[in-house]
Amino acid sequence: MKRIIIACGSGIATSTIISSRVTELLDQHHISYDLIQCSLQEIDSYVSEADLIITSMDLQKSFPIPKITAISFLTSIGDKETEEAILQALK
Amino acid sequence: MEFIMSIFRAISDLGSTLMLPVMFTVIGLIFGCKFSKALKAGITVSIGMIGINLVMNLVYNNMEPIADILVSDFGLSLKYLDVGWAAVSAVAFSTAVGAFIIPFILVLNMILISLKATRTINIDIWNYWHYALTGSFIHMATNNMILAFLGASLHFVASMVVADRTAKKVQEVMGIPGISIPQGYAAATVPHSILVDKIFDLFTKNRQEKEANSERAHQLRDNEIVKTITDPIFVGLIIGTIIAFIVGYDWKAALNVGISMSALMYLLPRMAKVLMEALVPISSAARAFMTKKFKGQDFYIGMDSAVLLGHPTTITVGLVLMPITLLLAIFLPGNQLIPLAGISSMQWDVAMATVIHKGKFGRTLVSGIIGTSMVLLISSYFGPYITEFALSGAIAIPEGTTGISAMTVHLFTFIPHIMANLDIIGGVVMAAGIIGLVLWNRGWLKQQDHLNTTEFVDAEASSYTGE
Numbered sequence: 304m305k306r307i308i309i310a311c312g313s314g315i316a317t318s319t320i321i322s323s324r325v326t327e328l329l330d331q332h333h334i335s336y337d338l339i340q341c342s343l344q345e346i347d348s349y350v351s352e353a354d355l356i357i358t359s360m361d362l363q364k365s366f367p368i369p370k371i372t373a374i375s376f377l378t379s380i381g382d383k384e385t386e387e388a389i390l391q392a393l394k
Numbered sequence: 395m396e397f398i399m400s401i402f403r404a405i406s407d408l409g410s411t412l413m414l415p416v417m418f419t420v421i422g423l424i425f426g427c428k429f430s431k432a433l434k435a436g437i438t439v440s441i442g443m444i445g446i447n448l449v450m451n452l453v454y455n456n457m458e459p460i461a462d463i464l465v466s467d468f469g470l471s472l473k474y475l476d477v478g479w480a481a482v483s484a485v486a487f488s489t490a491v492g493a494f495i496i497p498f499i500l501v502l503n504m505i506l507i508s509l510k511a512t513r514t515i516n517i518d519i520w521n522y523w524h525y526a527l528t529g530s531f532i533h534m535a536t537n538n539m540i541l542a543f544l545g546a547s548l549h550f551v552a553s554m555v556v557a558d559r560t561a562k563k564v565q566e567v568m569g570i571p572g573i574s575i576p577q578g579y580a581a582a583t584v585p586h587s588i589l590v591d592k593i594f595d596l597f598t599k600n601r602q603e604k605e606a607n608s609e610r611a612h613q614l615r616d617n618e619i620v621k622t623i624t625d626p627i628f629v630g631l632i633i634g635t636i637i638a639f640i641v642g643y644d645w646k647a648a649l650n651v652g653i654s655m656s657a658l659m660y661l662l663p664r665m666a667k668v669l670m671e672a673l674v675p676i677s678s679a680a681r682a683f684m685t686k687k688f689k690g691q692d693f694y695i696g697m698d699s700a701v702l703l704g705h706p707t708t709i710t711v712g713l714v715l716m717p718i719t720l721l722l723a724i725f726l727p728g729n730q731l732i733p734l735a736g737i738s739s740m741q742w743d744v745a746m747a748t749v750i751h752k753g754k755f756g757r758t759l760v761s762g763i764i765g766t767s768m769v770l771l772i773s774s775y776f777g778p779y780i781t782e783f784a785l786s787g788a789i790a791i792p793e794g795t796t797g798i799s800a801m802t803v804h805l806f807t808f809i810p811h812i813m814a815n816l817d818i819i820g821g822v823v824m825a826a827g828i829i830g831l832v833l834w835n836r837g838w839l840k841q842q843d844h845l846n847t848t849e850f851v852d853a854e855a856s857s858y859t860g861e
């Protein structure tokens with residue numbers, strides 16, 4: 304079971320779009336997961352229990368767990384690479 | 395035309411709880427969603443609205459007597475509570491204008507592209523609510539659907555012009571290739587930011603200006619105290635309790651109000667998320683439709699301003715603006731808004747200012763203060779509308795001297811509204827404004843030799859619309 308934080312400015316809009324893409328991806332690859340959708344401010348409170356952070360913007364900050372910027376899921380440009388990166392990070 | 399109007403009337407008469415499922419199911423079907431999925435989306439939109447309604451009632455019951463005392467005993471004109479953009483976005487989608495906004499804007503975007511008046515394809519479907527809000531306010535004031543859609547169009551076209559012209563800077567400052575930001579609120583913060591930039595240029599010719607330091611920005615935000623008092627739950631608790639104390643509640647009653655405000659801050663975004671999730675199949679299908687249509691051509695990808703929020707200057711100025719906004723609310727003449735929900739999301743107000751000022755801290759702060767002052771006054775102006783909106787929509791609020799508003803309306807909503815109040819003349823002016831912007835931007839785009847656009851690739855539509 305992988306715990307993934309998906310965060311955007313409000314935890315409402317872009318993170319919902321990214322969540323639906325991540326759900327699809329992980330279902331396809333039969334990876335079991337638990338998604339935590341939240342706002343940027345809330346990331347820290349979930350980091351200790353999560354395996355990966357996915358955000359809709361470039362966060363210039365380091366975390367103890369890997370982070371991936373998934374703007375490509377919104378633009379559809381380079382989204383295959385992002386999918387690869389997510390799968391790689393969850394291995 | 396008469397036929398279209400009668401459809402609008404019939405739909406409006408259903409009331410939003412029934413209108414929303416019907417409308418969104420139809421729109422879902424138009425974009426190729428399966429019937430079951432489209433229907434579920436439609437019903438879920440209504441569920442989101444009902445959720446927002448419940449929370450708003452809770453908040454209103456607590457806040458109304460307090461605002462009454464502020465007005466009558468303290469002589470303060472603070473009579474509208476800021477419930478935040480999340481609630482207003484939902485309300486905007488729940489109106490007759492909102493129901494049609496997605497197909498309307500998509501068609502308008504395609505027309506602009508065929509006229510070579512924009513290079514942006516706005517695939518940020520969710521944020522079409524900004525344009526819907528502008529149209530809905532006009533519909534409320536004038537009861538005229540044509541003026542309403544003219545206003546929404548003006549807001550949209552202005553946002554697209556801003557998006558095109560700021561695209562290079564956005565890409566350069568944020569390091570994201572190929573995008574532009576036509577989000578209706580962020581775009582409205584650009585004109586005054588450009589003006590501030592020009593004025594600063596005059597006075598700071600050779601001076602070194604500070605950029606916010608990334609490490610320091612995160613240190614500031616991660617500071618235990620700052621983190622606690624900027625947490626939406628604590629913002630609600632602190633502001634709610636303090637205001638209740640000021641009007642003379644005892645500590646027990648005051649804390650009760652505080653916790654109710656925490657509930658508002660915590661629950662409203664979650665209710666809005668329900669609505670957002672409902673729109674995912676439709677917005678994804680609409681996005682897929684656009685990417686398919688323009689596949690292989692070069693455009694800017696119109697994005698939500700959320701992608702800008704990671705910049706250290708945005709983070710730092712957003713934090714600094716929190717106390718400043720509270721002070722402005724008290725001392726700014728003409729303000730009638732009690733800032734609450736907007737307080738913990740001030741970074742949205744300077745996301746584009748950071749881009750215009752290339753991360754320079756002082757300039758971004760000045761633009762932020764000017765922008766926030768305008769937003770306070772404009773949201774005061776729209777207070778009666780948002781309150782009545784809430785009354786006629788699913789949200790039931792008893793009528794009174796006080797009400798709700800949200801720090802989510804800017805000049806691009808205000809200007810069309812003022813024009814629409816002039817009726818036919820205003821309509822002509824708005825149409826002229828749209829044509830003017832189209833010609834102006836068309837001419838400008840022609841002169842640009844390198845636009846930094848990107849090739850559109852096809853998104854997998856099937857995965858969105860199927861099961």
